[in-house]
Amino acid sequence: MADLASLDISFTLNGAPQTHSVAPFALLIDFLRDDLALKGTKRSCDVQVCGACTVLVDGLPVSSCTSLAADIDGKSVVTIEGLAEHGKLSPVQQAFVDHAAMQCGFCTPGMVLATTALLERHPHPTEQEIRHYLRGNICRCTGYIKILEAVKSLV
Amino acid sequence: MSAAERPDRVDFLDKVTGRAAFISDLDVPGMVHGKVLRSTMPHARITGIDIDAALSMPGVIGIVTGSDLGGIDPIWGVSLKDRPLIAIDRVRYVGEPVAVVVAETEALAEEALDAVMVDYDPLPYVTEAAEALAPNAPLIHDGVQPLKDFYFKGEAKPVAGTNIFQTYAYETGDVDAAFASADRVFEDSFDFPMVYHYAMEPHCGIASFGDDGLTVWSCGQAPTAVQKVLSRIFDLPIARVRVITPLIGGGFGGKASVKIDPLVATVAWKIGRPVRICFSASESMLTARRLSATVNLKTAVSADGMLQAKSVEVLMNGGAYADTGPAVAIKAAIRAIGPYKIPNLRLRSTAVYTNTVPGAAFRSIGGPQGVWATESQMDIIADALGIDPVELRYRNMLKRGEHVRPDLTPIDVDMAEAMGLASQAMSRLDAQEPHRRIVHGTALGIADPANSPVAGVLLRLKIDGSIAVISSSIEVGQGIREVLCRVAAEQLGQPVAAVSALTPDTAIAPFDWGTGASRSSLMMALAIEDAAADIKAQIGDIAASTLGLDPARIELVAGGFTADDKRYSFADLLHPYFGIDSGELIGIGRISPRSRGGALAKAPLFWETAAGRCGITLDEDTGEIAVKRYVSVADIGRAINRTGAEGQDEGAAIMGLGHALFEELIYADGQPVNGTMIDYHVPTIDDVPAQFETVLIENGGGPGPGGMRGMGEGAILPIAPAIANALATGFGIRVKQLPLTPERVWRALQDKKDR
Numbered sequence: 007m008a009d010l011a012s013l014d015i016s017f018t019l020n021g022a023p024q025t026h027s028v029a030p031f032a033l034l035i036d037f038l039r040d041d042l043a044l045k046g047t048k049r050s051c052d053v054q055v056c057g058a059c060t061v062l063v064d065g066l067p068v069s070s071c072t073s074l075a076a077d078i079d080g081k082s083v084v085t086i087e088g089l090a091e092h093g094k095l096s097p098v099q100q101a102f103v104d105h106a107a108m109q110c111g112f113c114t115p116g117m118v119l120a121t122t123a124l125l126e127r128h129p130h131p132t133e134q135e136i137r138h139y140l141r142g143n144i145c146r147c148t149g150y151i152k153i154l155e156a157v158k159s160l161v
Numbered sequence: 162m163s164a165a166e167r168p169d170r171v172d173f174l175d176k177v178t179g180r181a182a183f184i185s186d187l188d189v190p191g192m193v194h195g196k197v198l199r200s201t202m203p204h205a206r207i208t209g210i211d212i213d214a215a216l217s218m219p220g221v222i223g224i225v226t227g228s229d230l231g232g233i234d235p236i237w238g239v240s241l242k243d244r245p246l247i248a249i250d251r252v253r254y255v256g257e258p259v260a261v262v263v264a265e266t267e268a269l270a271e272e273a274l275d276a277v278m279v280d281y282d283p284l285p286y287v288t289e290a291a292e293a294l295a296p297n298a299p300l301i302h303d304g305v306q307p308l309k310d311f312y313f314k315g316e317a318k319p320v321a322g323t324n325i326f327q328t329y330a331y332e333t334g335d336v337d338a339a340f341a342s343a344d345r346v347f348e349d350s351f352d353f354p355m356v357y358h359y360a361m362e363p364h365c366g367i368a369s370f371g372d373d374g375l376t377v378w379s380c381g382q383a384p385t386a387v388q389k390v391l392s393r394i395f396d397l398p399i400a401r402v403r404v405i406t407p408l409i410g411g412g413f414g415g416k417a418s419v420k421i422d423p424l425v426a427t428v429a430w431k432i433g434r435p436v437r438i439c440f441s442a443s444e445s446m447l448t449a450r451r452l453s454a455t456v457n458l459k460t461a462v463s464a465d466g467m468l469q470a471k472s473v474e475v476l477m478n479g480g481a482y483a484d485t486g487p488a489v490a491i492k493a494a495i496r497a498i499g500p501y502k503i504p505n506l507r508l509r510s511t512a513v514y515t516n517t518v519p520g521a522a523f524r525s526i527g528g529p530q531g532v533w534a535t536e537s538q539m540d541i542i543a544d545a546l547g548i549d550p551v552e553l554r555y556r557n558m559l560k561r562g563e564h565v566r567p568d569l570t571p572i573d574v575d576m577a578e579a580m581g582l583a584s585q586a587m588s589r590l591d592a593q594e595p596h597r598r599i600v601h602g603t604a605l606g607i608a609d610p611a612n613s614p615v616a617g618v619l620l621r622l623k624i625d626g627s628i629a630v631i632s633s634s635i636e637v638g639q640g641i642r643e644v645l646c647r648v649a650a651e652q653l654g655q656p657v658a659a660v661s662a663l664t665p666d667t668a669i670a671p672f673d674w675g676t677g678a679s680r681s682s683l684m685m686a687l688a689i690e691d692a693a694a695d696i697k698a699q700i701g702d703i704a705a706s707t708l709g710l711d712p713a714r715i716e717l718v719a720g721g722f723t724a725d726d727k728r729y730s731f732a733d734l735l736h737p738y739f740g741i742d743s744g745e746l747i748g749i750g751r752i753s754p755r756s757r758g759g760a761l762a763k764a765p766l767f768w769e770t771a772a773g774r775c776g777i778t779l780d781e782d783t784g785e786i787a788v789k790r791y792v793s794v795a796d797i798g799r800a801i802n803r804t805g806a807e808g809q810d811e812g813a814a815i816m817g818l819g820h821a822l823f824e825e826l827i828y829a830d831g832q833p834v835n836g837t838m839i840d841y842h843v844p845t846i847d848d849v850p851a852q853f854e855t856v857l858i859e860n861g862g863g864p865g866p867g868g869m870r871g872m873g874e875g876a877i878l879p880i881a882p883a884i885a886n887a888l889a890t891g892f893g894i895r896v897k898q899l900p901l902t903p904e905r906v907w908r909a910l911q912d913k914k915d916r
């Protein structure tokens with residue numbers, strides 16, 4: 007079925023150029039998880055309210071559960087697997103570890119990527135900006151207290 | 162990795178890099194995918210299921226319905242045997258599994274779901290507990306069988322011919338006489354809604370049958386309960402049911418006892434291939450929720466505010482299947498007592514079936530329901546008597562060592578200290594950011610955890626000094642793997658970096674009751690104490706027989722031990738013992754009610770307590786509450802991982818904030834009307850109080866190593882009544898129903914104006 011109407015897309019994934027064929031209806035989350043075996047992107051709400059499936063597309067946080075894989079053609083995608091370089095955590099990842107800003111870890115990839123995007127755009131966000139930017143990422147374990155601490159430590 | 166580089170928890174690096182594997186990330190060879198067709202009817206006879214069209218759709222491998230259960234026991238439960246593996250001829254709530262379509266991919270299974278046609282013959286239904294009690298209410302079950310000592314100790318007491326699946330009564334003193342002679346008697350009724358756990362990871366499971374029996378990758382918080390239930394369903398020996406529990410993306414009780422594994426395993430059994438079923442988040446909302454409750458309190462008080470008698474009457478809505486609801490009903494009544502000296506006490510609790518999502522355990526079972534009522538009423542009493550609410554609590558407070566109830570272990574913390582620290586911390590926060598419109602409210606909570614002292618652990622000390630901890634305690638976010646590592650390291654005198662905690666697997670891990678009720682850190686720490694003692698004894702024996710050392714002079718140090726000022730590595734011991742430069746020692750720790758001379762059999766083993774104080778503002782035009790500052794205090798005895806313990810406390814408090822302000826699963830016409838992630842709001846980062854402080858007291862006094870006790874649930878208890886109490890203090894409105902939505906608060910403000 008996908009062969010009949012598949013689309014060729016070229017994009018950069020975690021810094022590396024890629025070309026793939028995808029079904030026009032394929033969701034970005036399924037493409038990443040099932041076709042590329044990048045399981046760090048988490049599925050939860052399916053309706054773009056929880057942020058667990060957040061990836062960065064051209065530096066902006068996007069819910070991959072409600073985005074089409076075809077739409078990343080020509081764009082740059084960063085998933086949680088792409089943040090650490092040569093085993094060295096990114097500053098956001100390191101801050102989350104240092105501040106114990108995770109518990110079950112299911113929201114963590116999305117939360118870390120959303121924070122990464124926040125700090126790219128606003129290197130010195132106010133508390134209000136942090137809250138505004140991250141309110142699309144739900145965490146049920148931490149009560150957000152240590153997440154706020156981690157993000158503020160980077161400002 | 163050097164100690165300085167070691168993260169705060171053993172699971173953080175995987176989690177922060179996306180390597181952490183949850184069940185939905187696993188791939189079992191030959192695995193196919195199931196999707197669940199769910200009842201659209203609250204209560205109905207199934208008159209027909211047409212699967213032919215769906216069976217012929219692309220990729221569909223098979224379809225399982227209630228007519229496929231021949232040869233296995235189709236009814237299961239953990240408190241009462243009341244629940245079909247999949248609906249058999251009848252559905253009892255909207256969302257009940259009716260058919261499972263299995264296909265090569267999830268997408269193909271989902272497409273074929275629409276082609277399965279179910280014919281229903283509607284039956285009268287009931288979604289409210291009070292209506293389910295009515296003499297003419299539709300009967301939801303024709304008869305159910307209590308399972309004695311099956312999961313919890315004891316058994317449920319259903320009432321035949323009614324919807325009641327649990328009744329509980331307790332009485333001490335002369336309650337009626339106290340009411341008759343009291344200066345004042347206060348009667349109030351409080352409502353607590355159904356709320357959903359909303360773990361970020363929806364329920365997911367994989368099951369596979371083979372020559373070695375049944376293997377399940379489970380998200381269950383109690384692997385051995387899953388194992389037992391599955392062994393009964395399929396008539397398999399327990400040892401041939403293997404439950405593996407990878408990292409779990411949050412549970413909060415929503416994955417406790419047994420939830421989806423019987424369904425997943427049944428489908429795998431019928432299809433004959435490994436099957437993976439991952440629920441959507443909306444399906445998980447139709448899987449379990451907290452029991453809603455109406456709590457009627459009648460309290461006798463002297464003119465100077467001394468509590469003389471209290472009657473607690475709880476009615477709980479348990480949904481279509483009892484699950485652990487019978488235990489929740491008991492705990493709700495007990496947890497409504499509070500940390501107060503009350504000489505005459507009457508507790509009554511009733512839980513009923515309704516045509517709603519099954520009620521189940523949820524962080525501090527029954528606690529928030531009971532505490533919401535009792536702590537709201539304490540302020541009502543204080544207000545009526547003209548006594549400061551904190552002062553009223555001090556006057557009635559139990560001292561450490563005094564009894565909440567004569568038959569329960571005395572309270573083992575100083576609640577006055579906790580309340581005092583809450584007030585002090587709030588004063589500090591107030592001073593940091595003066596705000597003249599802030600109104601404060603206080604509440605306390607105490608809970609008697611059902612600790613079930615049945616646990617076990619294996620410690621494997623390898624010849625190179627590395628240590629593996631093997632237990633059935635699941636990592637659900639609470640940080641148990643780190644706790645296991647730290648306690649094992651401490652008990653064996655080894656660096657924590659030498660220790661790893663393995664993925665729970667019933668094939669190798671000793672029996673443990675389950676992960677919940679704030680028990681795992683404590684129970685496992687006790688078991689590790691014993692396992693470490695076992696290993697130390699073995700080291701002593703071998704050192705004596707092989708090296709000729711005096712066991713009494715051996716002292717464990719990092720990487721080995723010393724004796725008579727000489728240092729030995731573990732290889733120095735084990736190489737000569739085994740004859741080859743390989744091998745290990747295995748230490749076994751087993752906890753039972755008979756351990757520690759029977760001391761672990763007392764109930765509760767410790768009290769889990771919390772004091773909360775909030776500072777709120779209210780927009781009187783809209784009724785919207787803003788919780789500006791919050792202080793959460795608990796005496797946890799001793800923290801194994803201080804940061805981790807703080808995180809547990811913070812998470813519980815903010816979860817309670819959701820209960821307080823927004824959360825309610827609403828039913829209309831038998832249907833859940835907000836059963837989606839879009840419609841059901843939980844706290845976001847924007848809802849967190851600008852100032853938040855957790856104060857963890859480490860006074861020791863708990864039953865674990867170093868005086869530790871369990872924690873992680875307490876902070877969910879006081880926050881809702883603390884906020885309601887602030888509303889009453891500051892704005893003269895007493896709202897007795899949660900959540901404190903803007904509409905509800907606004908209406909209370911209007912009613913007050915109209916008065």
